[in-house]
Amino acid sequence: MQIDVDPQEDPQNAPDVNYVVENPSLDLEQYAASYSGLMRIERLQFIADHCPTLRVEALKMALSFVQRTFNVDMYEEIHRKLSEATRELQNAPDAIPESGVEPPALDTAWVEATRKKALLKLEKLDTDLKNYKGNSIKESIRRGHDDLGDHYLDCGDLSNALKCYSRARDYCTSAKHVINMCLNVIKVSVYLQNWSHVLSYVSKAESTPE
DSSP, X not given: OOEEOOTTSOTTTOTTOOOEESSOOOOHHHHHHTOOHHHHHHHXXXXXXXXXXXXXXXXXXXXXXXXXXXXXXHHHHHHHXXXXXXXXXXXXTTOOXXXXXXXXXXXXXXXXXHHHHHHHHXXXXXXXXXXXXXXXXXXXXXXXXXXXXXXXXXXXXXXXXXXXXXXXXXXXXXXXXXXXXXXXXXXXXXXXXXXXXXXXXHHHHHTSOO
């Protein structure tokens, strides 16, 4: 596998170095299978950004996976990238005529239906949480915040996901609950690249007595 890197850039000081992998030796399906959720989609987009020969395949896989979520904005973004990558492939000097490679159509029906489903689920989870608070049952309130956090994460709303997971902290009644809360916050903080937050909650999880 050949990697071209700008020699003027120092990888230690420039984490966003724009390098290109020309001859990949990667089994894309096997690689993607080692991740789940948003991280799988993020890794496929990363490969698409840095490996031209796998770009279309990686984006097709990412598009398929994102349609298992409520993340409509990410679906539209990946679709745009895939359409551009497909057109570039068609216009390449060595492109095979009538190869059958066409930009995919935007699934507007899925977009509309998913937005509605996401809103309905959000309203239900919000109502459930209000009821739990009315009953003053800590465990139910904790799970309600977690459920809302999970939904926001599935929608790609990382800021609200982080808020919900963090709010569960006040309703933890066992060490297991505290550690679970920390792991949820760490997960979203990684997606947000908030490394100080990650380190803070790793420390908190490690210092929680079992």
